[in-house]
Amino acid sequence: MRPRRWVSVLVCAAAASAAVTACGSGGASQTADGRTELTIATFNEFGYEGLFSEYEAAHPDIKITQRKTGQGGPHHQNLFTKLGAGSGLADVEAVEEGYLSQVMAKASQFNDLKEIGPKDLSTNRWLDWKTAAATTRDGKLIGYGTDIGPLAMCYRKDLFDKAGLPSDPEAVKALFATWESYFAAGEQFTARSGGVAWFDNAAQIFNAMHNQHEVGYFDKSDNLVVETNPDIRKDWDAVTSAVAKGQSAKLVAFSPEWNTGFKTGAFATKTCPSWMLGVIESQAGPENKGKWAVTDAFPDGGGNWGGSYLTVPRQGKNTTKAAELAAWLTAPEQQIKAFQAKGTFPSQVDALKSPALLEQTNPYFGDVKAGALFAAQAGKVAAAQYKGPADGQLQENVFSPALQSVEQGKNAGEAWLTAVEGAEKAAK
Amino acid sequence: MTVVLTPVDRGRAEEARPRPPRRHRLSALDTKVSPYLFVAPFFVLFAAIGLFPLLYTAYVSLFDWELGADDPAFIGVENYTTLVGDEQFWNALFNTFSIFVLSSGPQIIIAVLLAALLNANLRARTAWRMGVLLPYVASLVALTIIFGTLFGPQYGLVNEVLTAVGIGPVDWQADTFGSHLAIASMVNWRWTGYNALIVLAAMQAIPREVHEAALVDGAGALRRFFSITLPMLRPTIIFVVVTSTIGGLQIFTEPKLFDPSGGSGGGAENQYQTVVLYLYQSAFQSFDLGYASAIAWVLFLVVIVIAGLNFLLTRRLASTSSEVRR
Numbered sequence: 005m006r007p008r009r010w011v012s013v014l015v016c017a018a019a020a021s022a023a024v025t026a027c028g029s030g031g032a033s034q035t036a037d038g039r040t041e042l043t044i045a046t047f048n049e050f051g052y053e054g055l056f057s058e059y060e061a062a063h064p065d066i067k068i069t070q071r072k073t074g075q076g077g078p079h080h081q082n083l084f085t086k087l088g089a090g091s092g093l094a095d096v097e098a099v100e101e102g103y104l105s106q107v108m109a110k111a112s113q114f115n116d117l118k119e120i121g122p123k124d125l126s127t128n129r130w131l132d133w134k135t136a137a138a139t140t141r142d143g144k145l146i147g148y149g150t151d152i153g154p155l156a157m158c159y160r161k162d163l164f165d166k167a168g169l170p171s172d173p174e175a176v177k178a179l180f181a182t183w184e185s186y187f188a189a190g191e192q193f194t195a196r197s198g199g200v201a202w203f204d205n206a207a208q209i210f211n212a213m214h215n216q217h218e219v220g221y222f223d224k225s226d227n228l229v230v231e232t233n234p235d236i237r238k239d240w241d242a243v244t245s246a247v248a249k250g251q252s253a254k255l256v257a258f259s260p261e262w263n264t265g266f267k268t269g270a271f272a273t274k275t276c277p278s279w280m281l282g283v284i285e286s287q288a289g290p291e292n293k294g295k296w297a298v299t300d301a302f303p304d305g306g307g308n309w310g311g312s313y314l315t316v317p318r319q320g321k322n323t324t325k326a327a328e329l330a331a332w333l334t335a336p337e338q339q340i341k342a343f344q345a346k347g348t349f350p351s352q353v354d355a356l357k358s359p360a361l362l363e364q365t366n367p368y369f370g371d372v373k374a375g376a377l378f379a380a381q382a383g384k385v386a387a388a389q390y391k392g393p394a395d396g397q398l399q400e401n402v403f404s405p406a407l408q409s410v411e412q413g414k415n416a417g418e419a420w421l422t423a424v425e426g427a428e429k430a431a432k
Numbered sequence: 433m434t435v436v437l438t439p440v441d442r443g444r445a446e447e448a449r450p451r452p453p454r455r456h457r458l459s460a461l462d463t464k465v466s467p468y469l470f471v472a473p474f475f476v477l478f479a480a481i482g483l484f485p486l487l488y489t490a491y492v493s494l495f496d497w498e499l500g501a502d503d504p505a506f507i508g509v510e511n512y513t514t515l516v517g518d519e520q521f522w523n524a525l526f527n528t529f530s531i532f533v534l535s536s537g538p539q540i541i542i543a544v545l546l547a548a549l550l551n552a553n554l555r556a557r558t559a560w561r562m563g564v565l566l567p568y569v570a571s572l573v574a575l576t577i578i579f580g581t582l583f584g585p586q587y588g589l590v591n592e593v594l595t596a597v598g599i600g601p602v603d604w605q606a607d608t609f610g611s612h613l614a615i616a617s618m619v620n621w622r623w624t625g626y627n628a629l630i631v632l633a634a635m636q637a638i639p640r641e642v643h644e645a646a647l648v649d650g651a652g653a654l655r656r657f658f659s660i661t662l663p664m665l666r667p668t669i670i671f672v673v674v675t676s677t678i679g680g681l682q683i684f685t686e687p688k689l690f691d692p693s694g695g696s697g698g699g700a701e702n703q704y705q706t707v708v709l710y711l712y713q714s715a716f717q718s719f720d721l722g723y724a725s726a727i728a729w730v731l732f733l734v735v736i737v738i739a740g741l742n743f744l745l746t747r748r749l750a751s752t753s754s755e756v757r758r
Contacts, residue, residue: 084499087499256693258693260584260692261588262692264584264587270586397717401697401713405695408693412603412606413603413606414701
């Protein structure tokens with residue numbers, strides 16, 4: 005049965021009776037003066053505004069229209085709804101890393117950019133792990149990488165000093181060498197901190213640990229391996245025992261209380277992707293300037309949190325031209341301009357060597373050479389973990405709440421059983 | 433309109449009948465069809481945005497329908513049988529009723545008392561009456577965010593006050609009853625004034641003679657309130673109960689925004705996940721449209737059953753109250 009077809013017939017009939025004409029094959033993609041109109045849908049700030057006019061000047065037959073959504077959530081909800089409806093998407097759609105597993109599960113609805121994109125474009129343009137995450141098992145490339153969020157460690161120098169820990173960016177590296185040394189330092193810290201916690205919440209630590217493993221929640225044949233993958237249980241035990249020892253500030257990420265936590269100094273370390281520096285600066289405020297520092301170390305290697313891709317959905321009209329635009333936008337020269345405009349950290353190998361990036365400093369974090377620091381961290385990211393179709397859901401709706409329940413006082417063993425059960429339900 | 437007066441012999445054979453003039457036919461068409469055209473917009477709109485979604489939801493609920501899936505599989509009533517055995521659904525139903533009772537109960541009592549106060553001889557009466565309606569005018573989202581901050585487990589004002597008076601902090605997020613209380617307080621804040629105005633209108637419709645007669649008989653203010661005002665308010669109170677039932681069973685925004693993670697889980701362990709929130713989570717986080725549709729239909733039936741019970745209750749109570757009057 006294919007009920008989808010007659011939905012659109014009925015919806016169109018209903019819409020027609022209300023005198024709306026948007027059904028069937030969609031609107032014309034030609035402007036009045038005969039130029040081809042390309043639409044591109046982004047969210048937050050990609051830093052592309054100045055680039056569009058540059059592209060239009062170089063390609064007189066193209067007109068670019070941007071559909072910009074303020075937040076990632078509504079943007080992706082719109083993306084999935086219109087994928088389901090079969091029409092209404094922009095020619096180029098941005099996809100954030102957190103939603104990538106869901107997009108990869110619907111890879112058949114996106115163009116293989118190796119096939120329709122410019123032939124002279126090599127995937128060596130990007131960091132290997134960035135491209136690998138957007139490549140399907142049968143080798144199709146779904147998206148061109150835009151930016152990334154390489155992880156470093158941010159910490160409160162003043163609180164480290166008070167608790168008798170080394171606070172110099174070089175000296176703290178030993179504390180952040182492995183997760184074991186990280187939790188051990190946390191124990192030392194909380195013993196003398198007078199109630200200040202070591203990290204903001206358990207889920208933030210757990211997710212960073214989890215993403216470092218070669219195999220995550222699913223194996224490469226999409227089988228759920230939550231119970232059989234020993235790494236997951238090991239991370240769980242390490243994080244929950246740290247919670248039991250009072251190392252967590254129990255502040256849900258991005259909640260108002262979490263924001264307050266930055267102001268009051270409720271925790272001493274934060275897993276820090278490049279874009280987190282801006283978040284810390286705005287939440288901790290000028291009164292805490294000089295207290296936060298960042299170092300180019302991350303327990304057990306590196307990691308990535310955030311960053312996006314440009315995709316070309318199959319339902320578009322001008323897929324070849326759209327792919328050409330996406331390829332141009334994600335070239336190192338353009339991404340460096342986007343970085344200068346809005347601070348999006350580039351995923352292109354050449355862009356990471358650009359002087360404009362390497363010379364960038366951050367005054368809030370003691371004039372640290374943030375660009376060079378995160379470029380170094382980007383090189384430490386291990387191979388991309390294979391993500392199953394329900395991966396994002398497992399992280400957001402299963403493991404994060406389960407860890408939160410442990411922070412609220414639930415027994416860690418019981419919470420683990422709840423998480424396993426929830427994972428099975430989400431994966432079916 | 434003189435043509436209409438021309439007699440037409442209906443008994444004569446069809447072919448012998450002259451074709452009526454064009455204007456005649458048009459006006460006949462006009463009288464027959466145009467009334468339907470006048471009422472059509474409502475029915476077309478109702479069919480498109482009321483009836484069609486309702487029926488189509490029922491249809492979708494019979495499929496294992498993932499958003500964007502190419503070929504949803506027909507599975508009959510399996511979504512419904514899964515739902516009956518789904519602990520999370522029963523938990524959500526319990527939460528919904530719990531929040532409903534915690535909000536509607538106090539709300540109606542306070543609304544009646546508030547209406548009685550507003551019915552008294554007050555200075556600047558209109559200003560007071562407008563005043564109680566202000567929370568209803570405020571933006572629901574802004575209100576929920578402010579209440580969420582007030583009920584913050586670690587830095588919330590409510591907990592600071594509770595600590596100051598020696599009760600100690602309550603984890604409004606972790607505690608099931610605590611979270612229901614916090615959400616119910618948002619609902620009460622918003623709707624009490626609105627309901628008070630409806631009750632006030634009914635109160636003013638009570639004939640003054642009844643009150644005067646009681647006064648002559650020597651009844652005090654309290655006695656008059658309980659023996660005259662309350663019984664005569666019954667139908668209005670039932671109306672308020674029915675509307676707040678329908679609203680209360682569909683509560684969504686408050687618990688959704690109360691979750692600090694911004695998800696639809698309604699707390700780390702679904703402590704305050706309501707039925708509509710579970711529906712939303714199934715549809716737009718798990719993308720399981722078939723299951724979400726089944727939840728929607730079951731909720732629809734629950735609302736009908738409860739509303740039906742209320743209707744029966746209304747009829748009974750309304751007739752007993754009229755007997756009291758006689």
